[in-house]
Amino acid sequence: MRFTVFQDAPGVSLRSRPLLDSYRRMQPIVRWFHQLGSPPTFDRFASRWSRVFYLAALPVLLVGIWQGLFVVPAEQNQNDAFRIIYIHVPSAWMSLFVFALMALYSAIALVWRIKICEILAMACAPMGAGFTLVTLLTGSIWGKGTWGTWWDWDPRMTSELILLFLYLGVIGLYHAIEDRRSAARAAGLLAIVGVGLLPIIRYSVDWWGGLHQRQSINVFGDNAVRAELIAPLWWMVVATKLWFVGSLLAKARADNLGREAGKAWVAERLGPAGGSAQEHPTR
Amino acid sequence: MIAPGTQPGLWQTARALAGRDLRLLWRRRGDALQPLLFALLVVVLFALALGRDPPLMAKVAAAVLWLAVLLAGQLALDSLFRSDAEDGSLEQWLLAPVPLAWLVLVRVLVHWATTALPMIAVTPLLAEMLHLPHDQLPILLASLLLGTPLLSLIGGVVAALTVSIRRSGILVALLALPLFVPVLVFGAGSVAAAARGQDPVGALLLLGAGLVVALVLAPLATAAAIRISLS
Numbered sequence: 169m170r171f172t173v174f175q176d177a178p179g180v181s182l183r184s185r186p187l188l189d190s191y192r193r194m195q196p197i198v199r200w201f202h203q204l205g206s207p208p209t210f211d212r213f214a215s216r217w218s219r220v221f222y223l224a225a226l227p228v229l230l231v232g233i234w235q236g237l238f239v240v241p242a243e244q245n246q247n248d249a250f251r252i253i254y255i256h257v258p259s260a261w262m263s264l265f266v267f268a269l270m271a272l273y274s275a276i277a278l279v280w281r282i283k284i285c286e287i288l289a290m291a292c293a294p295m296g297a298g299f300t301l302v303t304l305l306t307g308s309i310w311g312k313g314t315w316g317t318w319w320d321w322d323p324r325m326t327s328e329l330i331l332l333f334l335y336l337g338v339i340g341l342y343h344a345i346e347d348r349r350s351a352a353r354a355a356g357l358l359a360i361v362g363v364g365l366l367p368i369i370r371y372s373v374d375w376w377g378g379l380h381q382r383q384s385i386n387v388f389g390d391n392a393v394r395a396e397l398i399a400p401l402w403w404m405v406v407a408t409k410l411w412f413v414g415s416l417l418a419k420a421r422a423d424n425l426g427r428e429a430g431k432a433w434v435a436e437r438l439g440p441a442g443g444s445a446q447e448h449p450t451r
Numbered sequence: 452m453i454a455p456g457t458q459p460g461l462w463q464t465a466r467a468l469a470g471r472d473l474r475l476l477w478r479r480r481g482d483a484l485q486p487l488l489f490a491l492l493v494v495v496l497f498a499l500a501l502g503r504d505p506p507l508m509a510k511v512a513a514a515v516l517w518l519a520v521l522l523a524g525q526l527a528l529d530s531l532f533r534s535d536a537e538d539g540s541l542e543q544w545l546l547a548p549v550p551l552a553w554l555v556l557v558r559v560l561v562h563w564a565t566t567a568l569p570m571i572a573v574t575p576l577l578a579e580m581l582h583l584p585h586d587q588l589p590i591l592l593a594s595l596l597l598g599t600p601l602l603s604l605i606g607g608v609v610a611a612l613t614v615s616i617r618r619s620g621i622l623v624a625l626l627a628l629p630l631f632v633p634v635l636v637f638g639a640g641s642v643a644a645a646a647r648g649q650d651p652v653g654a655l656l657l658l659g660a661g662l663v664v665a666l667v668l669a670p671l672a673t674a675a676a677i678r679i680s681l682s
Binding site for chain 1: 608609612622625626628629632633636637640654661675680682
């Protein structure tokens with residue numbers, strides 16, 4: 169029952185004549201999109217573009233860090249402690265953005281059964297969990313310096329912690345099911361349910377926090393945000409986005425190769441050694 | 452159960468499924484008591500950990516009772532679809548001429564009535580053991596009546612996702628408990644609000660609204676999860 173009888177093999181169906189003709193008649197963009205769903209094409213695409221995104225992220229990241237650490241003047245209330253926001257805020261945004269992206273990829277994978285989207289969705293999960301962890305750690309360090317405590321049941325911190333558990337749940341479910349494809353679909357459905365519940369969790373935690381005490385300190389303090397404090401933040405936001413795309417493509421490429429290990433095109437591209445050293449055997 | 456060629460209606464299937472579930476439960480009466488005993492033990496352990504301090508117990512009683520019911524319900528989730536997946540009945544659900552989501556809804560409601568409802572029934576007793584102030588008891592019962600079906604419906608999705616995994620104990624907890632957060636916050640929060648002299652109705656209405664939404668959406672998500680797990 170758990171053995172899939174019909175293994176779909178992208179590329180094979182192209183050999184049939186009428187389908188090939190219909191592919192030729194397609195719009196170039198649509199055709200490119202269709203071809204990207206095939207593992208060999210995706211591999212070529214990812215290996216090229218992950219490098220491009222990494223290289224683009226590096227200078228932006230350096231500019232952001234340089235501005236954040238050396239150009240921006242120290243804030244009067246918090247001295248140099250506030251500089252941690254240039255890591256904290258971009259990763260907090262990424263932690264939510266990556267979860268939404270993971271659910272989007274999962275929805276595409278569930279509706280159209282595109283294998284690459286399953287791989288991309290599951291590649292999102294550990295990276296999103298990493299961003300969430302960085303957010304919690306930097307927030308905690310900042311909190312120690314500014315509020316005088318490592319942890320406070322602030323609504324934002326609490327919902328970020330629950331977000332981390334949601335990520336860990338998705339990762340745990342993905343690794344608990346043996347068949348890789350149904351594991352990705354099950355974990356993807358959990359991600360979609362999680363995205364539906366995230367606003368409710370957030371609202372409930374806000375309500376709960378509102379019952380006890382409301383944290384009056386905003387990230388930027390009560391005063392209006394000064395423009396020169398914001399500029400490095402935007403550099404960092406762009407840099408984390410670029411870096412994320414680069415590493416998403418690299419990780420998805422590795423997972424894709426792992427799943428396809430043993431197929432002819434992998435051996436062709438990586439040589440016989442790469443084809444045989446497989447982490448996940450195909451089922 | 453259903454003769455070939457006849458088209459069973461929704462109510463007929465619901466009655467047949469509920470009848471079968473209740474009959475199975477009656478034949479294994481001892482197992483049905485387990486969530487109840489678990490909730491009781493959690494309350495006893497909490498009381499022992501808190502020390503003999505009645506005012507402190509009265510303060511945390513509502514939270515402890517909510518947690519006991521929530522944890523017992525989470526442990527009972529495993530029995531929601533597991534035996535049917537193991538003996539192959541769940542595949543028959545996929546082939547049945549009625550929507551899978553409908554069968555799921557009936558199963559979840561019967562499961563709720565047989566695991567959560569007994570716990571709610573003994574809640575007044577447990578509340579007395581924990582010295583819960585008497586004026587908070589009706590609000591606690593109302594929040595449990597609205598909240599526990601919500602827990603069962605959300606937990607059903609998780610149970611369906613993990614039904615193909617052999618040993619899924621901790622994983623189910625890891626998946627289900629973060630999703631239970633809003634229910635716990637509004638459920639325990641309504642009693643806490645009443646304890647502070649605020650109006651608890653807002654939280655109860657939110658729980659009711661959540662229940663209505665979950666009654667519609669959760670069976671659909673659970674049905675999708677069953678299809679994935681059995682594919």
